[in-house]
Amino acid sequence: MAGLTGLTLAGARAGLAAGDFTSEELTRAHLDALEETRPLNAFIAETPDHALEMARASDARRAGGQTGLLEGLPIAVKDLFCTEGVQTTAGSRILGGFAPPYESTVTANLWAEGAVMLGKTNMDEFAMGSSNMTSHYGRVENPWRAAGSNQALAPGGSSGGSAAAVAARAAPAATGTDTGGSIRQPAAFCGIVGMKPTYGRCSRWGIVAFASSLDQAGPIARTVRDSAILLRAMAGHDPKDSTSVPAPVPDYEAALTGDIRGLRIGIPAEYRLDGTPEAIAALWERGIDWLKAAGAEIVDIGLPHTKYALPAYYIVAPAEASSNLARYDGVRFGLREAGDDADLTEMYEATRGAGFGAEVRRRILIGAYVLSAGYYDAYYIKAQRVRSLIAQDFADAFGRVDAILTPTTPTAAFPLGEKMDDPIAMYLNDVFTVPASMAGLPAISVPAGLDGDGLPLGLHLIANAFKEETLFRVAGVLEAAAGFTARPGPAARA
Amino acid sequence: MALDSDTVRRIAHLARVRVPEAELEPLAGELSNILTWVEQLGEVDTDDVPPMTSAVAVRLPMREDRVDDGGKAEAILSNAPEGAPGFFAVPKVIE
Numbered sequence: 090m091a092g093l094t095g096l097t098l099a100g101a102r103a104g105l106a107a108g109d110f111t112s113e114e115l116t117r118a119h120l121d122a123l124e125e126t127r128p129l130n131a132f133i134a135e136t137p138d139h140a141l142e143m144a145r146a147s148d149a150r151r152a153g154g155q156t157g158l159l160e161g162l163p164i165a166v167k168d169l170f171c172t173e174g175v176q177t178t179a180g181s182r183i184l185g186g187f188a189p190p191y192e193s194t195v196t197a198n199l200w201a202e203g204a205v206m207l208g209k210t211n212m213d214e215f216a217m218g219s220s221n222m223t224s225h226y227g228r229v230e231n232p233w234r235a236a237g238s239n240q241a242l243a244p245g246g247s248s249g250g251s252a253a254a255v256a257a258r259a260a261p262a263a264t265g266t267d268t269g270g271s272i273r274q275p276a277a278f279c280g281i282v283g284m285k286p287t288y289g290r291c292s293r294w295g296i297v298a299f300a301s302s303l304d305q306a307g308p309i310a311r312t313v314r315d316s317a318i319l320l321r322a323m324a325g326h327d328p329k330d331s332t333s334v335p336a337p338v339p340d341y342e343a344a345l346t347g348d349i350r351g352l353r354i355g356i357p358a359e360y361r362l363d364g365t366p367e368a369i370a371a372l373w374e375r376g377i378d379w380l381k382a383a384g385a386e387i388v389d390i391g392l393p394h395t396k397y398a399l400p401a402y403y404i405v406a407p408a409e410a411s412s413n414l415a416r417y418d419g420v421r422f423g424l425r426e427a428g429d430d431a432d433l434t435e436m437y438e439a440t441r442g443a444g445f446g447a448e449v450r451r452r453i454l455i456g457a458y459v460l461s462a463g464y465y466d467a468y469y470i471k472a473q474r475v476r477s478l479i480a481q482d483f484a485d486a487f488g489r490v491d492a493i494l495t496p497t498t499p500t501a502a503f504p505l506g507e508k509m510d511d512p513i514a515m516y517l518n519d520v521f522t523v524p525a526s527m528a529g530l531p532a533i534s535v536p537a538g539l540d541g542d543g544l545p546l547g548l549h550l551i552a553n554a555f556k557e558e559t560l561f562r563v564a565g566v567l568e569a570a571a572g573f574t575a576r577p578g579p580a581a582r583a
Numbered sequence: 584m585a586l587d588s589d590t591v592r593r594i595a596h597l598a599r600v601r602v603p604e605a606e607l608e609p610l611a612g613e614l615s616n617i618l619t620w621v622e623q624l625g626e627v628d629t630d631d632v633p634p635m636t637s638a639v640a641v642r643l644p645m646r647e648d649r650v651d652d653g654g655k656a657e658a659i660l661s662n663a664p665e666g667a668p669g670f671f672a673v674p675k676v677i678e
Binding site (some may be wrong): 099185187188189190191287288289302303329331332334335394396397399400401403404411415418419420421422424425427431432434435436437438439441442443445450451452453454455456457458468470471472473474475476477478480512513527528554 | 586590591594595596597598599600601602603610613616617618621622623624625627628629632633634635636637638639640641643644646652655656658659661662663664665671673674675676
C-alpha cells in the first residue's frame, strides 16, 4: 500500500486502531522500502520472514482485542542489541556469525508491546565512531545530499544505520544507543529526532557493551511524539542490570502539553565555539527566540568545564572499552584465528588482531595504556575527577534552569570518508553531546533547520536526571516552532 | 606523552591484539597525538575533587546470593568457534 511508509508511529498506530490497514500491510510496505533503500547500506541484516510472522501474530492479537503500546508497529533495531536467534554483529568482524541465545531486555520490551522487527541496522564497529565508516559491513550513506551535489555524505554515528533508515522512510522508528552522542549526532545529520534518556532509564542487559558507565539505549524517530512513544516501551527497571533504575516509567506522550510558559531555559556561554558555522550559530539564536516566544524564560548560564568533557571522555570511554572488549577471545563466540601450532596467547592475539578494525584497536590500546601500571592515576583517575566537575557544573545549572539549549553538532553532515585520517577531528563531532553523557543526563536532538547547502541541522536540549518529561515537553515546542518539513531526496533540494 | 614503537608493542601485547610490525610506528604517532590532546586535563585543578564512580546517584541494589538461572550449557556453547560436546576448546596450554 502506498503512503504507509510516510506515516509516523503515532499515525500508523491510529491507522491500525481504525482498521485502515493491517500490521502485515504496514510491515510489507516497509520491507519494500528496505529493498528500495538498499544502496544506503543502512541494514546489516534484513529479517523479512521474521517481520511478517510477527506482523501476522500482531494482527491476530488485535483481532482478539489485545493491543500493546507498539502493537503492529515495525521497528528497526541497531545491531548492538542482542536478538535471540538473529545474528548480532556490533558492526564487527570479530562477532561474525554470532546468533545470541537470548534477547536484550530493551528489545524484549518492544516485542512484549507488540512491535515488529524489520531488521538489524548498520553501525560503527562496537559503536565507536561518528561517521559509520568503521563498520565491518561497509559504510552507510546519508539519504541527504547537499544542494547541487551528488557526493555521498556521512549519516553520523554510531547509530548511523538506524538514523539513515528512519530518515529514508525505510522504518518509522529505530532503536539506537548513545555513549557520547551516537543517537543525537546521527539524528541531527539525518534531519530526524534522536533521544538519549538518563543513564539507568533503559536496561543495558543484552546490549553489546562499549563503555558501561556511559552506554544508554534510546529512540530514533521522525517526531518528538514518536520518540516519546518508543521510549515508554523501551524503558523500565530490569533486575538483570544493577544500574537500571527502579522507578516507574511515565507516559512520556502525556508530557507533550505544548505549554512551556514559565520554564527556564539555560544558554551556556561555553558552547559558543570559535569556528562554528554561521548557520549553526544563527539556528541556535532562532531556537532561543522560539522558546522565548513560547513563554519560556531565557537564562545565561556557565558550564565552565565544558571544554574538558571531550578529552576526559576519550580516557574514560576507551578505558571501559578495553576492559569490556577483553571478552572477545576466540573461545566462546565469534571469530577465531590461529595457526596449527599457535599457543593460547598467540590465538588470542591473532583473533583480536584480525577481528578488530582500526578505530576499535586504537581505543583498546589507549584504554589499556591509561589503565596500565604507573598511568592509572595520571589518566583514568584524573579523568574521573574532571567528570565529577562536569557533573557538578550541570547540577549547579539545574538549580537555576529546567533545560539547556545548545546546537547538537558543530557542523552539518560531512562527506563520507572525511576525517578518517584525523581521529581528533572526528572526535570533535561530539563536542556538544559528550558533556551530557559524562553527567548521565537525558538529552534530545530535534531537527530545526537547513544550512546554506540544504542540509539538516539539529538543536539539542539537555534536562536534569530523570526529567525526560520536561525534555519532551520543551522539545515538542521547539519542534512545532521550527516546523521542519524538509525531506531527503529531490523534494528537499527543490 | 609521546609513545614509541616499543611501548605500542608492549601495550598491544598486554591487550592481546596483534599489530603488524609495519603498523607500530604510525600507530605510535596516532596514539601520541590522542594522549597529548587529552593531557590538557592537567590544566584543571582536581586536588579536592573525588573521582566520579557512578553516572547517576543511586545505590546499587543488594540481592540474595542464590542460583536463579542455569542449565543452559548447550545454548551457551552454541556459538563457540571450536568445541567438544559440553566444552569450549582452546589450544593446548600444558605440554
